[in-house]
Amino acid sequence: MSNPGYDEELREERAYVAALYERLDRERAAARARYHGALGQTGVTPGEREVDVRCRAREAARLDVADNGLCFGRLDALSGETTYIGRIGLFDAENDYEPFLLDWRAPAARPFYVATAARPENMRRRRQFHTVGRRVLDFTDEVLGRPGDAKRGDAALLAAVNAPRGEGMRDIVATIQAEQDEIIRLGHAGVLVVEGGPGTGKTAVALHRVAYLLYTRRERMSRGGVLVVGPSPLFLDHIGRVLPSLGESDVVFLTTGDLVPGLRVTAEDRPEVARLKGSLTILDVLAAAVADRQELPAEPVPVELTDVTVEVDAELAAEARAAARASGLPHNEARAVFRAHAVSLVAERAVAKIGEGWLDREDRGLWADLRADVLAELAAHEALDVVLDALWPSLTPETLLAGLYESARRIEAAGADPALFRADGTAWTVSDVPLLDELVDLLGRDEAAERAAARRRAEAEAEYAAGVMDLMQLDTEELDEDVQLVAGDLLDAVDLAGRFTERDPRDLAERAAADRDWTYGHVVVDEAQELSEMDWRVLVRRCPSRSFTIVGDLAQRRSAAGATAWGPVLAPYVGDRWVYRRLTVNYRTPAEIMAVAGGVLARFAPDARPPESVRASGVRPWSRRVADDELAGAIEDFVRDEAGRDGTSVVIGPPGVPGTIPAAAAKGLEFDAVLVVEPERILAAGPRGAAELYVALTRATQRLGVLHRDPLPAALTGLAEAGVPARSGHRRFL
Numbered sequence: 001m002s003n004p005g006y007d008e009e010l011r012e013e014r015a016y017v018a019a020l021y022e023r024l025d026r027e028r029a030a031a032r033a034r035y036h037g038a039l040g041q042t043g044v045t046p047g048e049r050e051v052d053v054r055c056r057a058r059e060a061a062r063l064d065v066a067d068n069g070l071c072f073g074r075l076d077a078l079s080g081e082t083t084y085i086g087r088i089g090l091f092d093a094e095n096d097y098e099p100f101l102l103d104w105r106a107p108a109a110r111p112f113y114v115a116t117a118a119r120p121e122n123m124r125r126r127r128q129f130h131t132v133g134r135r136v137l138d139f140t141d142e143v144l145g146r147p148g149d150a151k152r153g154d155a156a157l158l159a160a161v162n163a164p165r166g167e168g169m170r171d172i173v174a175t176i177q178a179e180q181d182e183i184i185r186l187g188h189a190g191v192l193v194v195e196g197g198p199g200t201g202k203t204a205v206a207l208h209r210v211a212y213l214l215y216t217r218r219e220r221m222s223r224g225g226v227l228v229v230g231p232s233p234l235f236l237d238h239i240g241r242v243l244p245s246l247g248e249s250d251v252v253f254l255t256t257g258d259l260v261p262g263l264r265v266t267a268e269d270r271p272e273v274a275r276l277k278g279s280l281t282i283l284d285v286l287a288a289a290v291a292d293r294q295e296l297p298a299e300p301v302p303v304e305l306t307d308v309t310v311e312v313d314a315e316l317a318a319e320a321r322a323a324a325r326a327s328g329l330p331h332n333e334a335r336a337v338f339r340a341h342a343v344s345l346v347a348e349r350a351v352a353k354i355g356e357g358w359l360d361r362e363d364r365g366l367w368a369d370l371r372a373d374v375l376a377e378l379a380a381h382e383a384l385d386v387v388l389d390a391l392w393p394s395l396t397p398e399t400l401l402a403g404l405y406e407s408a409r410r411i412e413a414a415g416a417d418p419a420l421f422r423a424d425g426t427a428w429t430v431s432d433v434p435l436l437d438e439l440v441d442l443l444g445r446d447e448a449a450e451r452a453a454a455r456r457r458a459e460a461e462a463e464y465a466a467g468v469m470d471l472m473q474l475d476t477e478e479l480d481e482d483v484q485l486v487a488g489d490l491l492d493a494v495d496l497a498g499r500f501t502e503r504d505p506r507d508l509a510e511r512a513a514a515d516r517d518w519t520y521g522h523v524v525v526d527e528a529q530e531l532s533e534m535d536w537r538v539l540v541r542r543c544p545s546r547s548f549t550i551v552g553d554l555a556q557r558r559s560a561a562g563a564t565a566w567g568p569v570l571a572p573y574v575g576d577r578w579v580y581r582r583l584t585v586n587y588r589t590p591a592e593i594m595a596v597a598g599g600v601l602a603r604f605a606p607d608a609r610p611p612e613s614v615r616a617s618g619v620r621p622w623s624r625r626v627a628d629d630e631l632a633g634a635i636e637d638f639v640r641d642e643a644g645r646d647g648t649s650v651v652i653g654p655p656g657v658p659g660t661i662p663a664a665a666a667k668g669l670e671f672d673a674v675l676v677v678e679p680e681r682i683l684a685a686g687p688r689g690a691a692e693l694y695v696a697l698t699r700a701t702q703r704l705g706v707l708h709r710d711p712l713p714a715a716l717t718g719l720a721e722a723g724v725p726a727r728s729g730h731r732r733f734l
């Protein structure tokens, strides 16, 4: 039915939004021109040009993100002022930079998300646009300030949560809800813990908070960038597009298995081993394992000098070891102290032996001369070096830890549980990563190895710079005079290499991910309940300012080493100075499915409350009992059936069932349709089986089915029993 007033307004809104796109296109063209101008710049050093190009590229990228849904709403204030809200800000340069379009992160945009009928925040009306591409299809209005007369306009939200899922997560800027907005804009600079059941938007909120922080604290945040830690590469891939769609790129995405540069670990330990390695008590084991590598010789070792043979025995080594340990330096750095003491003791013994019968220690001058000769010989004594290196070896975290795991004797010497033993010491698991990171500090720097590596790097850079200079010289005819001067007269290759290092051409994310000592401005931890105490130590090292957004759900924890409460995990780093917020509404799972999942939750975590679904789908989840030989066919039927529908689907099952993925792999993800296979075996698999089943059941945005061979577990109720489907080409279970 046509409504003349509405139609007229819709025409006006369409014209306004079309004008915004025209302005965007003009700004884009200008930004691109500035970018190309920067690329072709002459008369500046390569470093300066690099910085300028980067800055222009960022400016162009900011404008490129806004093609879909540039403007998604409008706020009308009681004062009569009208503000359009969108993904980015567009301003009128000729009119005091008045906004044509206000960035959703700007403080003035806040009422768009939080104003309600009861608390209108000086607003009269909120208007939400429904857009496809660049076109406004229609809009819905919500009148504020008249409680009882208006209710929250949920049309846009329901359209968003009902839409079939595509590839990866989408941003939610157009429909952020008030309880979420409060968290996104929270001013607290320290540790913020956000807890909420499945589908409450924890991940979405954490990512939008990153965009908000990068917008409001650009200066501080962009220096170190932001680190987002997630449970699996698949999950990081799933969420990877949200921040770029909001125009943010200075963000590093890593799993806990990637936290040590150079390693990409996904393998897991058995739960009991993961628990051992995840607990802080492993710190004593690591310290003992390092001490165990500071050895004493079982038998005295002879060291031949020109005039005499001296023995390095346990007594001598013990004295040198005590001095090195007393230095308080990390193992590799204390090597120099150990060596200096040992050499000095060897020299004393040599002089005493050479002077036996004719030289008295009271003969200070002569004794010192002889000692100096011996020391000179010992300074380049390879055999002694070999002996001392064996007693106090230079260690890397990898050699130390692999050596520990592979040796039952060393495990015992370190006072560790024999369960740590494994035949291949270097078969790294995610639980080893924080231990390797800890050992970087415990072992300290091996300066000789570092000097060699630095020399190799410098040579490679000089070679690269020499190549650049060759190119510059080739092009001299085309270059301005001052650049020719720079290229030919002022710089040599090494100098130029120095400049390249200063202005590292890699972008922030690359540099940060490759540098173990990088410190981030902010860290987001998703599925934080899975992290062990040792994982937290690594993360705090990466963010000494302790600026964290931690999102998780203790009820979904599957790791044996994970958190059972937030307080004890955080106490070592921030005491009780952390802020807690809860999300309560489930935007993913329809009420019918949540009722089933809630039954499971009630059995294994009676104190936890499931979140309330924002909608019902009208579709009941189903179950079907199958015989052993029917299972594979039934899975295939589901997959085929879903392939004909919009959206995504997944089959989750216990280990060893072909065509299924484990619940752990689906963590944090969502699918339009989920088939859970053999829930009874998922429940029985491991100490956290019930949490795994809960995670599996709560991945669905629309449809849930369950296939079982044994009777359904008692906790799984409320499923509609589906009959055997007709054997036709295209089957439906409901």
Ligand SMILES: Nc1ncnc2c1ncn2[C@@H]1O[C@H](COP(=O)(O)OP(=O)(O)OP(=O)(O)O)[C@@H](O)[C@H]1O
Binding pocket: 157, 160, 161, 169, 170, 171, 172, 175, 176, 177, 180, 196, 197, 198, 199, 200, 201, 202, 203, 204, 205, 553, 556, 587, 588, 667, 668, 669, 670, 698
């Ligand atoms: N305000 C919102 N508007 C539209 N969609 C939303 C909103 N909040 C959350 N969603 C959607 O709900 C779904 C679940 O969000 P998200 O994955 O962030 O939840 P979660 O709390 O991290 O879940 P889990 O604990 O199961 O990993 C996503 O599709 C997300 O886009």
